[in-house]
Amino acid sequence: MAVEHFDVLIVGAGLSGIGAAYHLKTKCPGKSYAILEGRDAIGGTWDLFQYPGIRSDSDMYTLGYNFKPWREAKSIADGPSIRKYVRETASENGIDKNIRFHHMVKRASWSTPDASWTVEVEIGAEKRIVRYTCNFLFMCSGYYSYASGYEPEFEGRDSFKGQIVRPQFWPENLDYSGKKVVVIGSGATAVTIVPVMAETAAHVTMLQRSPTYMASAPAEDKMANWMRAHLPAMLAYGITRWRNVLFGMFFFNMARKKPEAVKKRLIGMVRDQLGPDYDIETHFTPRYNPWDQRLCLVPDNDLFLAIKKGQASVVTDHIDSFTPAGIRLKSGKELEADIIVTATGLNLELLGGLQVTVDGVAKNVSKSLSYKGMMYSDIPNLASAFGYTNASWTLKADLTCDYVCRMLNYMDRKGYAEAVAINNDPTMKAEPWFDFSSGYVQRAKDLLPKQGTRKPWKQYQNYALDLVMLRLGKINDGTLTFRGRPAAAVANTNQPQAIAAE
Ligand SMILES: Cc1cc2nc3c(=O)[nH]c(=O)nc-3n(C[C@H](O)[C@H](O)[C@H](O)COP(=O)(O)OP(=O)(O)OC[C@H]3O[C@@H](n4cnc5c(N)ncnc54)[C@H](O)[C@@H]3O)c2cc1C
Numbered sequence: 001m002a003v004e005h006f007d008v009l010i011v012g013a014g015l016s017g018i019g020a021a022y023h024l025k026t027k028c029p030g031k032s033y034a035i036l037e038g039r040d041a042i043g044g045t046w047d048l049f050q051y052p053g054i055r056s057d058s059d060m061y062t063l064g065y066n067f068k069p070w071r072e073a074k075s076i077a078d079g080p081s082i083r084k085y086v087r088e089t090a091s092e093n094g095i096d097k098n099i100r101f102h103h104m105v106k107r108a109s110w111s112t113p114d115a116s117w118t119v120e121v122e123i124g125a126e127k128r129i130v131r132y133t134c135n136f137l138f139m140c141s142g143y144y145s146y147a148s149g150y151e152p153e154f155e156g157r158d159s160f161k162g163q164i165v166r167p168q169f170w171p172e173n174l175d176y177s178g179k180k181v182v183v184i185g186s187g188a189t190a191v192t193i194v195p196v197m198a199e200t201a202a203h204v205t206m207l208q209r210s211p212t213y214m215a216s217a218p219a220e221d222k223m224a225n226w227m228r229a230h231l232p233a234m235l236a237y238g239i240t241r242w243r244n245v246l247f248g249m250f251f252f253n254m255a256r257k258k259p260e261a262v263k264k265r266l267i268g269m270v271r272d273q274l275g276p277d278y279d280i281e282t283h284f285t286p287r288y289n290p291w292d293q294r295l296c297l298v299p300d301n302d303l304f305l306a307i308k309k310g311q312a313s314v315v316t317d318h319i320d321s322f323t324p325a326g327i328r329l330k331s332g333k334e335l336e337a338d339i340i341v342t343a344t345g346l347n348l349e350l351l352g353g354l355q356v357t358v359d360g361v362a363k364n365v366s367k368s369l370s371y372k373g374m375m376y377s378d379i380p381n382l383a384s385a386f387g388y389t390n391a392s393w394t395l396k397a398d399l400t401c402d403y404v405c406r407m408l409n410y411m412d413r414k415g416y417a418e419a420v421a422i423n424n425d426p427t428m429k430a431e432p433w434f435d436f437s438s439g440y441v442q443r444a445k446d447l448l449p450k451q452g453t454r455k456p457w458k459q460y461q462n463y464a465l466d467l468v469m470l471r472l473g474k475i476n477d478g479t480l481t482f483r484g485r486p487a488a489a490v491a492n493t494n495q496p497q498a499i500a501a502e
Contacts, residue, residue, distance in 0.1 A: 003118075003131050003132060003133050004132050004133075005032075005116075005132070005133045005134065006032045006033055006034050006132065006133075006134045006135075007028075007031040007032045007033060007134065007135050007136065007408075008024060008028075008031055008032070008033040008134060008135065008136045008137075008138055008408070009033065009034060009035075009036060009117070009119055009132060009134040009136075009137055009138070010024075010033060010034070010035045010036070010138045010140055011035075011036050011037075011105045011137070011138070011139050011140060011141050011352055011354070012035070012036075012037060012038075012044060012139070012140035012141040012142060012352065013035050013037035013039075013041075013042045013043070013044065013090070013099050013101075014042075014043060014044020014045060014046070014047075014086070014140065014142055015043075015044060015045070015046070015063075015082075015086055015393065015394060015397070016044075016140035016142070016385035016387075016393075016394075016397045016401075017035050017037070017044070017140035017141075017385075018035075018042065018086050018089050018090045018095055019065050019089070019140075019385075019394065019397055019398060019401055020138050020140050020385060020397075020401045020404070021033060021035055021090075021093070021095040021098065022065070022067060022089060022093055022095065022401075023398075023401035023402060023404070023405050024401070024404075024405060025093060025094075025095070026067075027402070027405035027406075027409070028405050028408050028409060031408065033098060034098050034099070034100055034132075035095070035098055035099040035100065036100050036103040036105050036119070036121060036132075037099055037100065037101050037102075037103060038102070038103060038104035038105070038146070038352070039101065039102075039146070040101045040102055041101070042083075042086060042087050042090050042096065042099065043082075043083040043086050043087065044086075044142055045142065046079050046080075046082040046083040046086060047083050048146060048168065049079060049167065049168065049170070050079070050170045050172070051167045051170040051189065051192070051193055051341075052170075052176075052193055052196040052197055053078070053192045053193060053195070053196030053197075054078065054079035054192065055076055055077060055078045055079060055192055055299070056076055056077050056082060057076070057188045057191075057192070057296065057297040058076075058297070058391070058392040058393075059075040059076060059221065059244050059392070060072070060074075060075055060076070060077045060082070060085075061075060061221070061224060061237065061240040061241045061244050062241055062244050062245060062248070062391065062392035062394065062395055063077075063082070063392040063393065063394050064085065064237075064241075064394065065089065065394060065398060066241070066394075066398045067398075068085070068088075068089055069228075069233045069234055069236070069237035070085070070237065071228065071233065072085075073220055073225055074219050074220055075218075075219065075220060075221040075224060076217065076219040076297065076299040102123055102124045103121045103122075103123055103130075104121060104122045104123075104127075105119055105120070105121050105141075105352060105354060106120050106121065106122055106353075106354070106355065107119070107120040107354065107355045107356075107357075108120070108137055108354055108355070108356050108357075108382070109356075109357045109358075109360075110356075110357065110358045110359065110379070110380055110381065110382075111359065112358075112359050112380075112418070112483075114133075115135065115381075115417035115418050115483075115485060116133045116134060116135055117133060117134050117135070117136075117137045117381065117382070118131055118132075118133050119131065119132045119133070119134060119137065135381060135417070136381045136382070136383075136404075136408060137381060137382045137383075138382075138383055138384075138385070138404060139351045139352060139354065139382065139383070139384035139385070140384070140385045140397075141351060141352030141354070141384070142352070143346075143348055143349070143350065143386065143387075144346035144347055144348055144349055144440075145346070145347040145348075145349040145353070148168075148347055149166055149167065149168040149169075149342075149344070149345065149346055149347060150344055150345040150346060150347050150439075150440065150443065151166065151342050151344055152344060154319060154321065154322050155320070155321035155322065156321035156322040156323060156328075157322045159322060159323060159324050160322040160323065160324060160326070160337075160340065161324045161325065162326075162337055162338045162339055162340065163338070163339050163340075164339075164340050164342060165339060165340070165341045165342070166341075166342055167189050167193065167341060167342075167343050168346075174339075176197055176200065176201050176338075176339055177200040177201065178200070178201070178202050179201050179202055179338040179339050180201070180202050180203055180205075180326075180336050180337050180338050180339075181197055181201045181202075181203070181204045181205070181337060181338070181339045181340075181341060182204075182205045182207050182326065182327055182335050182337040182339075182340050182341070183197070183204060183205070183206050183207065183340075183341040183343050184207050184208075184319070184327075184340065184341065184342050184343060184344055185206075185207075185208065185342070185343035185344050185345070186206055186208035186210075186211065186212045186296070186314075187212060187294075187296065187343065187345060188294070188296050188297070189343040189345075190206055190208075190341075190343035191206075191212075191214065191296045191297075191298060191303055193341060193343060194206045194303055194306065194312050195302035195303045195305070195306040195311075195312065196302075197341075198306040198309075198311035198312040199306075199311070201311075203310075203311065203312070203313070204306070204311065204312045204313075205312070205313050205314075205315055205335055205337075206312065206313070206314045206315070207315045207317065207319070207327065207329075207335065208283075208314065208315070208316050209316070209317075209318055210286065210287055210316065211282075211283055211284050211285055211286045211287075211316060212286060212293070212295075212296050213263075213266050213286050213290050213293075213295045213296065214266070214269075214270055214284065214295070214296045214297075214298050214303070215266060215269065215295050215296070215297055215298065216269055216273065216297075216298045216299075216300075216301050216304070217297055217298075217299060218299070218300060219299035219300050221240065223240070224236070224240040227239060227240060245391070245395065245463050245464075248390070248391045248392075249391070249462065249463065249464065252291055252390045252391075252461075255289065255290040255291040256291065259289035259290060262290045263289065263290055266290060266295075267280060267284060267285055270284045270304070273301055273304035273308075274304055274307060274308065275308075278307075282316050283314040283316050284314075291390060292436065293436060293438040294389065294390075294436070294438060315329070315333075315335065317329040317330060317331050317333065318330040318331075322340070325337070326340070327340065345439055345440045346440050347440075347443075347444070348440055348441070348443070348444035348447065348448070349447075350365055350366075350384075350447060350448060350449070351365060351384060356379060356382070358378065358379060358380065363376075363378065363379055365379070365448075365449045366446060366447050366448060366449060366450075367449075368449050368450070369421075369423055369428070369430060369449060369450050369451065369452050369457045370433060370449040370450070370451050370457065370459065371421035371456055371457060371479065371480070372403070372421075372456050372466075372469065372470065373386060373396065373400070373451075373459050373466070374386065374400045374403065374404070375419075375421050375480075376421070376449055377421050377422065377423050377457075378420060378421075378422065379420065380418045380419060380420035381418060381419060381420070383400065383403075383404050384400075385397040385400045385401065386400070388461055388463070389434055389436055389461060390461050391461075391463060395463045396463070396466060399463075399466050399467060399470045399471065400470070402470065402471060403470040403471075406475060407419060407475050407480075410475040410476070411482065414482065415484055415485060416482040416483060416484055416485070417483060417484060417485040418482065418483040419480055419481070419482050420480070420481050420483075421456075421479055421480050421481070422479065422481050423452070423457065423479070424479075425454075428452045428453060428454065428457060429452065429453045430450035430451070430452065431450060431451050431452070431453060432445055432448070432450065432451070433445075433448040433449055433450060433451050433459065434448070434459075455469070456469070456477060456479050457479075
């Protein structure tokens, strides 16, 4: 059977994959491409997660694409609105026609003589194997496992007589009204779920081992909405986007330079909401500095309002075991529950679990250095879209897509078939990819690539610096190494190829 060939294969039809297709279509219009998506829907994260209240925890002016203004009133948007935005981008630009659903990409083998990837895909429930070839592989597969979330072992779990619910696999039609709910965790998911469930549940307890920093913000951005009503859409969007980028950078830098002052301010904001009698020290004073882990956003103070109304409460303690009636804590206290929600986090997974070989040699990205936060040392013609830890994902994903298009156009102009980042500097030290102390990063640190101590191997987590490096920096920077079109690949172009042209 003829193997179908594309110039570029994009893996994943989430926010990044649809964005990548848009950039490719507009900046490299001659390139054939397809999106291979393992699930049956567009939207990735914003289609998978269905728990009550699912929403962004960063503003949509920076989580939205740089090319498509966010037009809804809420800046902190609910999941279905974000999914609609991604789907609209796909349909408005004819990208949806190029998506192949139920295509789970498992393996990719690079052949230097052919200057191409052979990508092995499992299709559908029967896992029929199909192969494609492509010149460039663009992984837009997110950063966590879709198959499982992270769940610690809880002693006595099976003895619990109520229902245990995992946020990543929220049961359709779960009726929690009038029920006692315990949500384990105090990350973004728990902070989202608790106030929404508290509206109808008998009571919701947020059970945390240790506190997280919370920052309140209005769900609607009044200034952005005013500008949208009075200025051209792209101008209003651009101004708000830059204002939010600059504020985010300022806040992050302040947190790194003056952690005590920022800590005081953040905790003060919680105290203002919950009042002087609330035990802020135990429940809302983290043991780390602000931005050593991602901050949790509390839109319109919803969590604090639920606590003030007595609909929700916070318990800071350690779990001893599950019991038939709920959870026994190390302090000896018992929490009764009809439903336990394990908002205990994600399992990080890089490149969608892809196995990579280069000329028959298995490559493990955890052994590689990340080049400009998107390519991997010694792995040719492969990039991945990966967002910021301290700002919205799409800011970096957009820059990555733009850079990939620039690189592909540069290679075409010069007649190159292969681009590979090679570290020739023996003094370059390898450091962890992220300097985050969050559990999900620490659990996965051996799976993640490393970063170097200097450009272009260092991750600055800084949109302004990346903008300069990725939009304006030279493609041929002395680290990215190019090779011309090998003879075998030239010969192959004479053979008929099934190319999906737009
Ligand atoms: C609950 C939640 C809330 C979040 N909120 C924010 C926020 O407010 N701000 C922010 O910046 N970030 C947030 N994030 C991070 C978020 O994932 C990104 O913002 C963004 O949605 C990532 O888009 P993506 O397309 O890169 O990845 P995803 O949304 O994860 O999409 C990846 C797609 O690739 C597919 N895929 C994966 N592996 C394969 C494979 N091997 N073969 C075929 N298909 C594959 C998946 O099925 C999926 O459709 C949040 C994450 C979660 C889980």
